[in-house]
Amino acid sequence: MINTKRLAQRLLVGGIAAATVAAGLVVGVAGPASADPVGTYVGAGSDTTQDVLNGVADAIGLGIVSSWDAVDPVTHTAHLGINPKRNCTATRPNGSGEGVTAVRQSANVAAAIGNPFAGETDQPELGCVDFARSSSGPNPQSNTGRWVFIPFALDAVAVASQHTGDPTAVGYSQLSFDPTNLPTGAGTLQKLYRDGLQVTLNGTLYDPRCLQAPCTGGATPIHLYIPQSGSGTRSFWLAQMGIGTVPAWLHDRAFSTSCAAPFNTVDFCGASVEEHDGTVLQGDAQGIAPFSISQWVGQRNGHNDRRHGAHLYSLVNATTSATVNPLTGNFPTVETGALNTNFLIRREVFNVVEWSKVTSGQPNFDPTLLSVFGPGGAICGKASTIANFGFGLLNATTPHTCGAIVDSLRAFATD
Known part of the structure; x- marks a missing residue:
């Protein structure tokens, strides 16, 4: 069934509703857990940041990005099957490492496809996972890595x-x-x-x-x-x-x-x-x-x-x-x-996306994705929500500012 309540609550937007309408956003069918979202940009992974990402989505309102909890939010069972997008199926990633593996698999990275995470019986199809939540930093770090870990809270x-x-x-x-x-x-x-x-x-x-x-x-x-x-x-x-x-x-x-x-x-x-x-x-x-x-x-x-x-x-x-x-x-x-x-x-906590998609001038640059996760974007604009969910704010005194996209936070140079 279509989960209209979570759709309305957990999709991110940052001055991008018009772009969503222009792109013709199609509401898909929610996964087996009724509290899970539906959206255009899909993320999964860390238990640590699942709730604050849901809260930020609630605060921003209807938009284009959704975040799937680390375990089934109704049964609390790990590694059940999910439908992250229309015509997509996957094993639900449980934790940062599994989320990063899933987003790499979704980008058709051979190294990740050949090394499924424990309990993964169904790898996501191409383009079905767009970002990963991570409570740990880039590993292996590489200044030329395909993936960038974007910090948003402490x-x-x-x-x-x-x-x-x-x-x-x-x-x-x-x-x-x-x-x-x-x-x-x-x-x-x-x-x-x-x-x-x-x-x-x-x-x-x-x-x-x-x-x-x-x-x-x-x-x-x-x-x-x-x-x-x-x-x-x-x-x-x-x-x-x-x-x-x-x-x-x-x-x-x-x-x-x-x-x-x-x-x-x-x-x-x-x-x-x-x-x-x-x-x-x-x-x-x-x-x-x-x-x-x-x-x-x-x-x-x-x-x-x-x-x-x-x-x-x-x-x-x-x-x-x-x-x-x-x-x-x-x-x-x-x-x-x-x-x-x-x-x-x-520690800082992160969202992980393809570096080229949030870097102007790259062939597959996605300005909407940048407007959600990058500096001054939709997520960083919800400081009060981030604090209400218990996290500290990033500023000039922390290692990075919210939404920073820097080479020192890139990973997986061989992807």
Whole structure:
């Protein structure tokens, strides 16, 4: 059926309605999830930015660009089939990496077509995906790359767990991070994630390699989660921790006490860990996971809340010993306020398009696409919406300004 409600709410426009009419926009048939959009320019990918892109679309009004959530918005199932455009079918991309793969496949890039993402059973047809949402930057970066990562907001990533009341009363409140000596920093967070070492926090010894007590030396188990494969937050977090190959003490599936034969034992064999979703923590009192502060704030503000009781922690700067809170309000006593843009683990978030399509003078330059994603465009013009969804604004003090199209953010030179 035609999804007129989401069509009206989630299509972007930036002074381009007239161009849309002139081009004869045809409303297609929505995919299997009734909350998904229909539009001319189609994007998919990052969980981190799916909600803010939907909000920006709502704020701008009827237009020509639509953004598909990382998982089915009704069933919350990953990798179901979607119809991104009329006469197009694809496996729904779940996360930044999968979104980038899908947009490259849609441009008929042989390297991407030959390497489908995990769970992809149906690759998009030519021209069916126009942009990817990404919470991590270009990799592999190339100043001559075919694709450009266009920044539009600032995010930061904190640690979350299940707790009630004042988080300073919980042992994890003393977690530290060394932002000045990456990737070899000696913060307790890095020692846990990168090195799998026991650390003492608030007088309790924690062991990331121990599944359940008793642990060596009388330690308490701590379960270290990372998001699902293909997630931009997963890639970003591992890089911040100085991790290349994922070690055995990190888990992207939920803790379970009833794993498959031949042994009925304790292991991490449950549901896949979806980023910025507290479900895995809800079922594991000994678990911690990276969680986008912007997503947490946006969910607290009523946008697609899936925290399930997950709460954020401050970090201690291992170099200065200063405690840095994730929020600007009366944290930790009250979890009010916005993203603290000076948090220790920060990143820009991006939309990924073909560089030539947003660069004047190129044979396939698309001025309408530039007017949506580029500097001064439709997305960058909705600062209040971006902030309401929890994200910080880009300005002269951040690495890039909103909509910047620069060679240092290009990727995939061989495409």
